[in-house]
Amino acid sequence: MAERPLDVIHRSLEKDVLVVLKKGIEFRGKLKGYDIHLNLVLADAHQYESGEVVRSYGRVVIRGDNVLAISPVEEE
């Protein structure tokens, strides 16, 4: 299984990540935590719709079943 999905997420802790949701919504923020369901905790996060910031959060928990993809921003 080589570089496992949860390992990649673990390595992204304390880094900026892009979270793409199924509904076209995106979040960017610092990854503070996660669990095996891919529930995520972001700090200093912004929510984007159609490329525009629609809300900002000090701390936000995203329920994992909404997630389409997660990517560390610095590797883009």
Place this chain on the structure above:
Amino acid sequence: MAERPLDVIHRSLEKDVLVVLKKGIEFRGKLKGYDIHLNLVLADAHQYESGEVVRSYGRVVIRGDNVLAISPVEEE
């Protein structure tokens, strides 16, 4: 897993939270309880649609599978 999703929710007990649902509905209220499915209990809660309050609740249980994100309001 660092700052785990359920830990963040636990720390928000007795605080005001914003709950964003998958269908664009939002709730704001004081978090009184939760379980591992992210079922939530809010007190003195308001339900918003398109930014307008559409209903108020003394106590409301939200079924966890509707949840997109949860955020403590004071950290916004």
Place this chain on the structure above:
Amino acid sequence: MAERPLDVIHRSLEKDVLVVLKKGIEFRGKLKGYDIHLNLVLADAHQYESGEVVRSYGRVVIRGDNVLAISPVEEE
């Protein structure tokens, strides 16, 4: 977990509750029973769509996976 979701539902037994479903349908009636899936039993229940009563039931079982929120009516 403080005031747990199922505890709030248990405390609502024999009381009038509002049940909001995912599809915009609502039920009001006396809560007679429930299980851990949030399947619910209501007595003397009315089903509402767009604010209008569309049907009444002596007894009705609602399958839990349709539920968005449950609230005791007297606390509104």
Place this chain on the structure above:
Amino acid sequence: MAERPLDVIHRSLEKDVLVVLKKGIEFRGKLKGYDIHLNLVLADAHQYESGEVVRSYGRVVIRGDNVLAISPVEEE
């Protein structure tokens, strides 16, 4: 849990029930059996759409995950 959902369904065996599905389809017929998934067996059943009978069945098994609500007809 008081009057449990499956108890109410069990008490409805051999009685006429209304089964409301998620997609607006309804069935009426005599309840002959069920299981814990809320899969149901109806006898002498009619399927309704927009209030019209669209089909009749001597025996029909309804898969439980389609069910929104079940109600004994005589209690309406």
Place this chain on the structure above:
Amino acid sequence: MAERPLDVIHRSLEKDVLVVLKKGIEFRGKLKGYDIHLNLVLADAHQYESGEVVRSYGRVVIRGDNVLAISPVEEE
């Protein structure tokens, strides 16, 4: 649980059945097998959409999670 859903399906083996899917598609054919997920095997089956035969199959496996209802044809 009286006449259980899987019992009714078992009794329909080697008989013609109507399978109604969630998406309005229907299959008719001889029931050759099933499993506990309600995955079904039909022989000499026809697929109907809007009442028209759109395809025929010598043997077809239908994945159970698509199923809305199953009915033995001779009992209609």
Place this chain on the structure above:
Amino acid sequence: MAERPLDVIHRSLEKDVLVVLKKGIEFRGKLKGYDIHLNLVLADAHQYESGEVVRSYGRVVIRGDNVLAISPVEEE
């Protein structure tokens, strides 16, 4: 359970199969493997939409939860 769904799929190994997906997409190709989730491996496969080939694959894994029906082509 007679002729079980997975048995029919097993018997189709190394044969041409038609795979109908929930979204109206179809695949045809030689069945090379499967698992209990109905994840499938096809070789020399074509993907069809509205009856037209839209893509070809030397090897493709189809995730089982997309599947509506599977049929051995030679039995049609």
Place this chain on the structure above:
Amino acid sequence: MAERPLDVIHRSLEKDVLVVLKKGIEFRGKLKGYDIHLNLVLADAHQYESGEVVRSYGRVVIRGDNVLAISPVEEE
């Protein structure tokens, strides 16, 4: 079960793969890892919509429940 789905994915490690998602979105990139849920890790990946590259990623985790099909590109 012959050539099992996870075996085909395992053999594709370090190779370019096409990942077709349920929503018409596609990713191409080098497969770096996976797990039993078909969560995938791609490196140097591009996301396509309607045939156009809409974003590029150094590393991206795709949640498995979004996946429709996976194919090694060199075998096309």
